[in-house]
Amino acid sequence: MTSGPRFRFAPSPTGFFHVGGARTALYNWALAKRLGGKFVLRIEDTDEARNRPEWTEGIIDALAWLGISGDDPTFEGPYFQSNYAEAHLAAAQRLFEAGAAYYCDLTSEQIQERAKATGASGYDGYSRDRGLGPAPGRVLRFRVPDGETTVFDLVRGDVVFDHSTIEDFVLLRGNGTPMFLLANVVDDVEMQISHVVRAEEHLPNTPKQQQLWEALGHKPPFWAHVPLLVNEQRKKLSKRRDKVAVEQYRAEGYLAEAMVNYLMTLGWSPPGDREIVPWSAIERDFRLEDVNHSPAFFDVKKLTAFNGEYIRMLSVDDFIAACRPFLESPDVPWPADRFDPSKFGALASVVQSRASTLAEVPGVIDFVFLADPVLDEQAWNKTISAPGAKEVLLETTKAYRQLPDWRADVLKETLESVGEKHGLKKGKAQAPIRVAVTGRAVGPPLFDALEVLGREEVVRRLTMVASV
RNA sequence: GCCCCCAUCGUCUAGUGGCCUAGGACACCACCCUUUCAAGGUGGCGGCACGGGUUCGAAUCCCGUUGGGGGUGCCA
Numbered sequence: 095m096t097s098g099p100r101f102r103f104a105p106s107p108t109g110f111f112h113v114g115g116a117r118t119a120l121y122n123w124a125l126a127k128r129l130g131g132k133f134v135l136r137i138e139d140t141d142e143a144r145n146r147p148e149w150t151e152g153i154i155d156a157l158a159w160l161g162i163s164g165d166d167p168t169f170e171g172p173y174f175q176s177n178y179a180e181a182h183l184a185a186a187q188r189l190f191e192a193g194a195a196y197y198c199d200l201t202s203e204q205i206q207e208r209a210k211a212t213g214a215s216g217y218d219g220y221s222r223d224r225g226l227g228p229a230p231g232r233v234l235r236f237r238v239p240d241g242e243t244t245v246f247d248l249v250r251g252d253v254v255f256d257h258s259t260i261e262d263f264v265l266l267r268g269n270g271t272p273m274f275l276l277a278n279v280v281d282d283v284e285m286q287i288s289h290v291v292r293a294e295e296h297l298p299n300t301p302k303q304q305q306l307w308e309a310l311g312h313k314p315p316f317w318a319h320v321p322l323l324v325n326e327q328r329k330k331l332s333k334r335r336d337k338v339a340v341e342q343y344r345a346e347g348y349l350a351e352a353m354v355n356y357l358m359t360l361g362w363s364p365p366g367d368r369e370i371v372p373w374s375a376i377e378r379d380f381r382l383e384d385v386n387h388s389p390a391f392f393d394v395k396k397l398t399a400f401n402g403e404y405i406r407m408l409s410v411d412d413f414i415a416a417c418r419p420f421l422e423s424p425d426v427p428w429p430a431d432r433f434d435p436s437k438f439g440a441l442a443s444v445v446q447s448r449a450s451t452l453a454e455v456p457g458v459i460d461f462v463f464l465a466d467p468v469l470d471e472q473a474w475n476k477t478i479s480a481p482g483a484k485e486v487l488l489e490t491t492k493a494y495r496q497l498p499d500w501r502a503d504v505l506k507e508t509l510e511s512v513g514e515k516h517g518l519k520k521g522k523a524q525a526p527i528r529v530a531v532t533g534r535a536v537g538p539p540l541f542d543a544l545e546v547l548g549r550e551e552v553v554r555r556l557t558m559v560a561s562v
Numbered sequence: 563g564c565c566c567c568c569a570u571c572g573u574c575u576a577g578u579g580g581c582c583u584a585g586g587a588c589a590c591c592a593c594c595c596u597u598u599c600a601a602g603g604u605g606g607c608g609g610c611a612c613g614g615g616u617u618c619g620a621a622u623c624c625c626g627u628u629g630g631g632g633g634u635g636c637c638a
Contacts, residue, residue: 267636298633536599
């Protein structure tokens with residue numbers, strides 16, 4: 095019945111999809127694809143999450159954006175942890191009956207007191223042999239035997255844990271509900287998971303889970319603990335301090351391909367000296383045993399650089415299509431009815447070579463669609479006070495008014511000859527016109543912009559500014 | 563406290579005992595190109611945490627130190 099490895103990915107819905115989770119998902123996905131296995135999605139749906147189905151939808155949506163989609167036969171699920179509630183309880187019952195687990199009626203306060211008294215830390219196994227049965231308020235604890243557990247980790251090799259450092263952990267709460275550890279293992283058993291690839295923070299829990307697998311009569315899966323993603327303080331990325339939501343990067347105009355490629359280079363690198371590689375190459379080359387052991391800093395700057403490269407790899411048409419949501423968004427700085435797709439299309443290629451995210455695109459061409467560009471006072475004052483600037487502005491306006499051909503090259507020629515008359519070099523001569531028409535001292539190539547804007551509008555803006 | 567993991571340029575990494583005077587990428591700097599800003603091109607800055615071993619030879623293996631991180635719940 096089972097055919098091929100089964101990789102489980104188990105994000106917990108929290109209202110957003112963490113970039114660290116995204117990388118783990120990608121690792122699982124690459125492996126499942128190459129090995130002809132399955133990517134098994136399990137949602138650890140908590141009570142809160144069950145009341146918010148949009149959280150789960152968000153995860154599935156984010157995964158699909160990254161290219162991990164339910165439409166692909168490699169994808170299996172989603173399965174919900176809550177659907178296995180009965181199996182969790184049945185497993186607990188079995189462990190109890192087999193003597194692998196026992197009930198305990200100590201409260202956490204009592205446990206703390208005992209710990210203080212004996213000088214030991216944590217639970218001391220007080221109820222191990224008291225023969226207690228189930229009752230409200232009593233927790234079921236796993237009886238950790240003497241000995242040691244060796245976790246065979248595909249990334250790190252063997253990691254040995256002495257059982258004396260593992261206390262008898264709780265399987266069932268006092269109210270009878272299963273703990274994460276139990277639920278997790280039971281789910282994996284039920285889904286016949288063969289590989290658990292997850293973040294390193296779970297490594298210390300692994301010997302507990304492995305013992306559970308064995309106590310339940312199953313051969314444990316292959317484990318792989320991949321390094322953590324950290325911030326500049328070298329701390330685990332957290333929602334509070336750090337920008338970690340995949341959805342947010344998507345909203346800011348990062349391309350999925352760039353995100354995927356960048357994420358994969360954190361803790362791993364493609365063979366050779368090239369980092370920008372297509373997914374097909376990643377899928378072919380990714381190996382768990384090549385994954386690094388140390389935490390990696392999630393560097394937005396480098397992500398952005400990757401994104402710029404990916405944007406430039408797009409055909410102009412694809413770039414225009416990718417920009418659409420950002421140009422038609424309600425947050426756009428211009429009145430919606432003034433947007434003209436053909437004008438954007440004419441400027442698209444010059445914008446494309448400059449953009450590092452799609453979200454910044456509206457900001458560089460807003461002057462085209464604004465009734466009147468927002469004038470940067472400082473830039474204006476500086477520009478117009480330069481010697482010859484005022485003259486160039488006036489004369490160019492006049493020349494443009496009666497230009498026979500309204501084309502970028504003619505516009506350029508005209509301005510340059512006016513500039514030369516006043517001893518201004520190309521760049522300098524351009525400045526007053528640029529600020530007058532676009533409102534800013536920097537922007538896309540001026541003459542392309544002028545051509546797109548049209549004579550009437552350009553002359554209008556020039557005379558308006560000149561009269562101030 | 564206890565347990566576990568980790569340690570190559572600022573950052574992500576290549577490196578699995580000689581090919582290393584340590585390679586690439588991001589960032590930064592300079593120059594070239596140029597129509598401002600980018601993009602592109604060329605070059606530069608910059609690293610094996612420390613101390614002991616092992617070895618003819620160590621970034622690579624071993625031990626220790628230091629430093630960082632994670633875990634240690636009737637959270638997930």
